[in-house]
Amino acid sequence: MHPATRLTGLSPAVFLDRDGTMIEEREYLCRPEGVALYPGAGKALRQLMDAGFKLVVVTNQSGIGRGYYTEADMHRVNDRMLELLAIDGVRIEKIYFAPEAPDQPSRGRKPSPQFLFDAREELGLDLAQSCIIGDKLIDLECGWNAGVRQAILVRTGYGKKLEQSQPEAVARAWVVDDLTAAAARIAGVDHAR
Numbered sequence: 001m002h003p004a005t006r007l008t009g010l011s012p013a014v015f016l017d018r019d020g021t022m023i024e025e026r027e028y029l030c031r032p033e034g035v036a037l038y039p040g041a042g043k044a045l046r047q048l049m050d051a052g053f054k055l056v057v058v059t060n061q062s063g064i065g066r067g068y069y070t071e072a073d074m075h076r077v078n079d080r081m082l083e084l085l086a087i088d089g090v091r092i093e094k095i096y097f098a099p100e101a102p103d104q105p106s107r108g109r110k111p112s113p114q115f116l117f118d119a120r121e122e123l124g125l126d127l128a129q130s131c132i133i134g135d136k137l138i139d140l141e142c143g144w145n146a147g148v149r150q151a152i153l154v155r156t157g158y159g160k161k162l163e164q165s166q167p168e169a170v171a172r173a174w175v176v177d178d179l180t181a182a183a184a185r186i187a188g189v190d191h192a193r
Contacts, residue, residue, distance in 0.1 A: 041179045057096065058097075093123055094123065135154050150174060153174070
């Protein structure tokens with residue numbers, strides 16, 4: 001843990017996108033039986049918890065705003081994901097979600113950093129010692145907009161395509177294969193400080 005974090009009493013966090021990062025990308029996922037964690041995701045998140053990071057999910061769920069599924073459907077999907085993560089002892093502090101479609105006004109829809117600011121206040125987090133992991137540019141931008149220590153692009157979901165199509169856009173990010181690689185790098189950097 002960074003010495004400044006100990007002095008402030010604030011915790012570092014890892015902010016996580018849901019679809020394409022923690023669970024397999026399925027367009028407008030609305031059924032819990034469709035939830036599939038990426039291999040090693042639970043163990044990777046447990047490694048981050050053991051390294052002292054709080055875990056927070058930040059997800060855009062435009063399917064709600066578009067009328068493709070309900071908020072209750074989304075909660076059932078989230079509950080299934082949490083059940084699967086609990087097998088490895090993973091605890092997610094909170095799931096923040098933006099239900100609006102892209103053309104609707106939204107307080108928290110990524111790349112807005114608002115949910116990270118909310119989490120800072122609600123959970124006592126140190127954003128300057130935190131990281132964000134996602135598979136889209138809006139995930140990275142959300143972290144940069146909030147002033148996190150590091151934004152990380154995983155090659156799962158849409159990540160590999162983004163890395164290939166817009167290498168200049170992701171140049172400031174760490175680019176890794178998956179959550180397992182992201183967790184190893186975050187935990188390694190954290191212990192090296």
